[in-house]
Amino acid sequence: MFKNNRQTSHIALGMSITNTALYHLAFFNFVFQEMETGTLRQLLFSFSLLFLMVTANFFAFYLLLSTSRRVGKILLSIFFILNALSVYFIHTYGVIIDESMIGNILNTNTEESSSFFSFKLLLYFFLLGVLPCIVLWRISIQRESWKIFFKRSGLALVIMLSLVVLNANQLLWIDKHSKQLGGLAMPWSYTVNTALFYIHEAQKNKKEILLPDATITNEEKSIVVLVIGESARRQNFSLYGYEKNTNPLLAQTANIHHFDANSSATYTTAGVKSILEHKDSSDLYEILPNYLYRNQVEVIWKTTNWGEPPVHIANYQSKEELRQLCKGDNCQYDEILLTNLKADILASTKNKILVVLHTSTSHGPSYNTKYPSNFEVFTPVCTSVDLANCSSEALINAYDNTIVYTDYLLHRVIEDLKTLTDFKSTLLFVSDHGESLGEKNLYMHGLPMKLAPKEQYEIPFIVWVSDDAIKLKTNPLLSQHHVFHSVLHFLSLSSPIYEEKMNIFEN
Ligand SMILES: [Zn+2]
Numbered sequence: 001m002f003k004n005n006r007q008t009s010h011i012a013l014g015m016s017i018t019n020t021a022l023y024h025l026a027f028f029n030f031v032f033q034e035m036e037t038g039t040l041r042q043l044l045f046s047f048s049l050l051f052l053m054v055t056a057n058f059f060a061f062y063l064l065l066s067t068s069r070r071v072g073k074i075l076l077s078i079f080f081i082l083n084a085l086s087v088y089f090i091h092t093y094g095v096i097i098d099e100s101m102i103g104n105i106l107n108t109n110t111e112e113s114s115s116f117f118s119f120k121l122l123l124y125f126f127l128l129g130v131l132p133c134i135v136l137w138r139i140s141i142q143r144e145s146w147k148i149f150f151k152r153s154g155l156a157l158v159i160m161l162s163l164v165v166l167n168a169n170q171l172l173w174i175d176k177h178s179k180q181l182g183g184l185a186m187p188w189s190y191t192v193n194t195a196l197f198y199i200h201e202a203q204k205n206k207k208e209i210l211l212p213d214a215t216i217t218n219e220e221k222s223i224v225v226l227v228i229g230e231s232a233r234r235q236n237f238s239l240y241g242y243e244k245n246t247n248p249l250l251a252q253t254a255n256i257h258h259f260d261a262n263s264s265a266t267y268t269t270a271g272v273k274s275i276l277e278h279k280d281s282s283d284l285y286e287i288l289p290n291y292l293y294r295n296q297v298e299v300i301w302k303t304t305n306w307g308e309p310p311v312h313i314a315n316y317q318s319k320e321e322l323r324q325l326c327k328g329d330n331c332q333y334d335e336i337l338l339t340n341l342k343a344d345i346l347a348s349t350k351n352k353i354l355v356v357l358h359t360s361t362s363h364g365p366s367y368n369t370k371y372p373s374n375f376e377v378f379t380p381v382c383t384s385v386d387l388a389n390c391s392s393e394a395l396i397n398a399y400d401n402t403i404v405y406t407d408y409l410l411h412r413v414i415e416d417l418k419t420l421t422d423f424k425s426t427l428l429f430v431s432d433h434g435e436s437l438g439e440k441n442l443y444m445h446g447l448p449m450k451l452a453p454k455e456q457y458e459i460p461f462i463v464w465v466s467d468d469a470i471k472l473k474t475n476p477l478l479s480q481h482h483v484f485h486s487v488l489h490f491l492s493l494s495s496p497i498y499e500e501k502m503n504i505f506e507n
Contacts, residue, residue: 008069008144009152012062015076015136016054019061019186022128023083024053026090027184034177045170052163053185059156066149069141077133079187084129086190088121092386093365094442096183099193099200100267101446106197107269107307115366118385179448208284208309214295214488214495216352222424223345223353224487225413226288228275229406229431230268230305231362231445234260234458236396236403244378246403249411255468259504261461261478263433267446268307271432272358274480276309278497288484289313289356297491298350302337303358315344330372334361334409342416345423352491353423357413361406362435364444367398371405378404387443396437414464425466426490430483431459463504471506478504 006014031049035042065072086097095101144152174181183189234240238247239258250256264274274280276287286294293299293313302317323331326339337357345353361370365385368376378397382390390398410429417425434456436442445456461478475482485502488495 006139007142008065009062009148011136011139011141012065013054013058015061016057018132019057019079019083020050020053022132023087023186024184026087027053027181030177030180030184035173045167048163048167052160055156055159055163059153059160062149062153062156065141066144069143073136073141076136080132080136081125081129082190083186084124084127085121086186087128088124089116090184092120092388093444094436094440095444095446096180097189097193098179098183098448099196100265100270100448101183102190102193102197103269104267104446106194115369116385120386179451208286208290210294211278211286211291212496214291214493214497216296217492217494219351220424220492221351221422222491223355223417223420223426224490225355225357225417225425225427226275226483226487227410227413227427227429228272228305228356228358229362229429229460230358230360231364231433231435232403232406232431232460233362233434233455234431234460235455236400237460237462239462240460244400246400247407248404249407250462253411253414253464255465255470257463257465257472259461259463259475259478261430261459261480261482263431263457263459264480265449266433266452266456268305268432271480272308275430275432275483277481278484278499278502279481284309287311288487289354292352292354292487292491292493295493296350296352297493298348298353300344300353300355301358302339302341302356304334304337305358305360305363308358333370333372334359334405335412338409338412338416341413342420345420352493354487354491359406359409361409362399362402364399364435367395367402370402375401375405375408377401387438388441392438399435399437410462410464417464417466423466424470426470427462427464428483428486429460429462430480434458472504473506475504 028046028050031046035046061072061076064075089095090097182192236242236246237258238245239250239256245251263271264280265271273284273287276289277285279285287309289299289301290312299313300315300317301311301313302322304319304322319336322336322339326336330336337359341355345355363370365387368381368383378400380394381398381401382394383398384390387395410427413427417423417427433445434454435445436453436455439455440453442453445452447453447456449457461482463472465472482502482504485499486504488498489503489505
């Protein structure tokens with residue numbers, strides 16, 4: 001298809017057309033979907049976008065290859081491989097590669113990423129990634145004079161500017177959809193957003209802002225167990241009216257209260273931060289466990305998950321540490337979090353105790369691997385990581401089984417707390433965000449809040465109290481920040497930061 005020896009500008013144009021053709025199905029699909037169809041103006045606009053993409057990428061690739069043919073080839077190869085992987089995730093899970101998705105990817109550990117591995121992924125990798133690289137490396141590129149370079153790149157710039165000017169009336173439309181367009185344009189989605197992510201991380205990594213000191217106001221022995229859910233969406237809990245019985249144990253439990261709540265974000269790091277912070281902020285304020293620990297409360301953190309802001313306490317137990325202590329058959333599942341729960345509480349000499357259990361129970365895409373086999377209540381279940389390949393019924397069955405398992409975990413915590421009769425205790429279960437299970441062809445989570453469907457942010461907020469004399473306020477809709485103030489109230493901590501209206505308990 002190519003002669004063996006080609007001018008740089010021809011290769012840059014060829015690679016730009018290849019790049020546009022191979023990796024932008026979702027991009028143009030989106031453009032066509034979002035536009036009022038049929039009008040000539042819209043059709044012209046779509047063509048303009050297409051030409052703009054080809055010209056802009058030509059300009060960038062031309063610059064790269066002209067600066068150094070070898071470095072240009074290496075960079076283009078990396079782009080093709082990463083494009084192929086990005087397009088796999090876009091096509092398979094309906095995600096877009098925006099800044100928060102980059103954050104998800106960079107924070108994902110190898111164990112989690114291995115659960116995405118599939119034959120289809122390999123296919124994308126070879127056909128859309130490796131193959132274009134082979135073609136590129138078989139061509140030898142003939143250097144052009146700088147005079148020709150400036151002429152041709154100048155022409156590209158003029159074309160780009162003219163296209164922008166001609167479509168100036170569409171700027172509002174582009175602005176409105178900039179997140180999706182940017183998240184679907186290769187290779188700029190991940191290159192630009194990775195840069196943005198690191199810039200914002202550096203800003204965030206400032207030291208956490210300390211809150212004013214708190215004081216413990218009585219000697220009553222009390223415990224809060226905060227269970228942070230992972231991708232648990234409200235509508236699949238039978239406590240909230242779901243037709244399948246996913247809460248067989250909690251439904252039988254006295255003193256259970258449930259509230260509607262919305263998460264502040266649709267991905268783990270932001271959702272967990274929001275559960276632990278006293279208010280919505282892009283700054284990092286002292287989070288609940290650090291604040292309580294600094295103010296003489298016993299704080300225990302057990303996790304099978306990741307992504308929380310830095311926790312500065314003495315008793316932090318990672319999954320690996322819990323695994324060494326765990327006995328029994330189910331140590332690869334989230335009940336590992338219950339290891340030594342009671343013993344750790346009883347070992348404390350403090351009157352006020354906060355335990356945080358950070359679960360990973362409903363994390364996709366391999367829902368069917370997140371619970372022991374006896375919790376496979378609903379069948380058949382989806383066993384593929386390519387969720388769109390499963391029937392909706394099998395996918396939802398697998399997800400619902402994770403909720404049945406969550407029901408069991410919460411039940412076990414409550415049973416433990418009931419035996420600690422010297423303490424007044426409460427369990428709070430709040431999810432980091434929701435989950436899409438194929439509604440509107442979306443899967444998993446992570447869409448920006450502005451675009452996210454309700455499945456990705458409507459979360460359960462379940463409360464159990466040890467004594468029916470402990471009353472709860474009626475509340476139409478809670479936020480994740482209610483956790484912070486409610487815990488302060490329950491443990492009788494007085495603090496200038498405390499807000500009574502964010503407390504779920506009655507006085
Ligand atoms: Zn999450």
